[in-house]
Amino acid sequence: MRVLFATYPAKTHFHAMVPLAWALRGAGHEVTVAAQPGFAAEINQAGLTAVPVGADRSLGRMLEANPALLEELRAEGDAPAAEPTWADVKDEYSESVTWWYKMENVPMVHSLVTFARQWRPDLVVWEPTTSAGAIAAKACGAAHARLMYTPDSFGLTRANYLRLRPPNPAPGESDTLAEWLASYADKYGASFSEDMVTGQFTIDHFPDSLRLDAGLTYVRTRYVPYGGAAVVPDWLTTPPRRPRIAITLGMDAFAAELREILGSLAELDVEVVATVPDDRRAALGPVPGNVRLVSYVPLLALVPTCSVVIHHAGAGTLATTSLYGVPQLVLRLSLEGDFDEPELVGGLTGQGAGVAVRPGAGIGTAVRENVVRLLEEPRFRERAAALRAEMLALPSPGESVGELERLAAEHRGR
Incomplete structure (x- = not known):
């Protein structure tokens, strides 16, 4: 089958994908990796085929243009953890869609959809901040999966949002993320479904003692270290x-x-x-x-x-x-x-x-x-x-390929 990976241009996000990409290639599948153009060299360094899509835009560039944002992020990062409330998750979703998801995904959506419709992947694998991967999968009829580079706080946040959301939200409390994704699904002839937020299934390489479970369908696989080109001194x-x-x-x-x-x-x-x-x-x-x-x-x-x-x-x-x-x-x-x-x-x-x-x-x-x-x-x-x-004790990426083949066939065209 053909597998298209889609990633934000950050090494942490991409490096978590590399062992599985190579496991799929080793099993005989075609693999490409789509990212913003400036990240192509990092993909090539991993021995994988890069597909440059959209324009270069990243958090680093935003911080250069708006240094005050760094102080805002520091303040948010130091906030104490607490049981989430509707106000917490509502504001978080509204703010994240306003700047993070749009900042990262809008520049690459159209180019990624164009490539996906031309290349016709069977499976799109996207890391949890690259929703453009889910949009492209919907547009071309491919199955799609999230691959976690970190414990699934994304899925858990979404689960909390859906659990806490009032049956009749007040004006201004709409599901901003779902509406944003639905607008793209509609643009490319598809319909929004919840899997556009959390994937039709999720690939997770963290062991039970370090992971978060959002009640989704998970493919458990072993963590394999990859840190880019290196020489042992x-x-x-x-x-x-x-x-x-x-x-x-x-x-x-x-x-x-x-x-x-x-x-x-x-x-x-x-x-x-x-x-x-x-x-x-x-x-x-x-x-x-x-x-x-x-x-x-x-x-x-x-x-x-x-x-x-x-x-x-x-x-x-x-x-x-x-x-x-x-x-x-x-x-x-x-x-x-x-x-x-x-x-x-x-x-x-x-x-x-x-x-x-x-x-x-x-x-x-x-x-x-x-x-x-x-x-x-x-x-x-x-x-x-x-x-x-x-x-x-978890299955290696290579041992997980068969399960991915099965799930891709099950979800393709949905």
């Missing part, structure tokens, strides 16, 4: 003489906090490997002698050599570390993963495979003390090993 092929601690805090790590953390770990008999972009090293100043700074190193090669990994709760980093059974210390130093961070961190710490520390005064001391706990208390490594076993 020579020093990583030699086993460490002391416990190795990896630190990877994403692109928005604060230099002051990182400097304090590195200083605190200098007091321990450990080796520290910290990923820091070259253009940000100067802000750190001198680093302790037990610290190795690298601009990038493939996690799938680094993590198995580590005793502890310190990170920012990014979905890919957390899943990769979990797959290798390494205890984790999670810090909140960046915006990456803010919306899914509570679920991921709660799942990780709730089943005992790691601990979480919030930044603030004394963060260096807190990190050092918790690293000692993770190194010395056997229960953390035992729980990390149990989480690894849970992940390995």
Whole structure:
């Protein structure tokens, strides 16, 4: 069959798709990946065929044009979690459709529909922010599925919206997302159905202890790490003489906090490997002698050599570390993963495979003390090993292909 992947131009979203795309190709299926034109090189780097659609527009470009939006996102990301109310989900849907869904999808819908009608895919796989994939599938009669790069907070939010929505909504409380999708379905000769929001089925590679279930049809598959082109450095092929601690805090790590953390770990008999972009090293100043700074190193090669990994709760980093059974210390130093961070961190710490520390005064001391706990208390490594076993028990992407073939045949033309 022909399978069309559709993705937002962000590595986190796309990298989660790559192992399944290659599993489908390995099973003999044709695969293409559609995204905004500026992302084609990233798709090609993964050895996949890119289909440039629409115009380049991303959150990064929006933030460049409107820096105040960054502060709004910080405020939203720091809001405390609470039981959702109708007012919460109503406003969230209205606001997200107004800027996020339109910002991402409007520039690519028409080109994606045109390609889909010409290429005639049997299955369209879209990550949960690329609703253009569902629109294109409706327009050409293909089956379609969401592929999660993070726990399914999207599906759960939609379920809460439908559950909390009054039977007779007041003026101004219409289902903004459904109306927006319906307008495109109508434009291309189809009708809106709820699967345009959450997929006819959902591909989920998170284990039970880390996932969210929105009561949908899920295809469960194993997480396989992919981080783009990489070279394993020579020093990583030699086993460490002391416990190795990896630190990877994403692109928005604060230099002051990182400097304090590195200083605190200098007091321990450990080796520290910290990923820091070259253009940000100067802000750190001198680093302790037990610290190795690298601009990038493939996690799938680094993590198995580590005793502890310190990170920012990014979905890919957390899943990769979990797959290798390494205890984790999670810090909140960046915006990456803010919306899914509570679920991921709660799942990780709730089943005992790691601990979480919030930044603030004394963060260096807190990190050092918790690293000692993770190194010395056997229960953390035992729980990390149990989480690894849970992940390995899921079917591989290749083993999931048959189920995808069945579901695509069942849903095609609906």
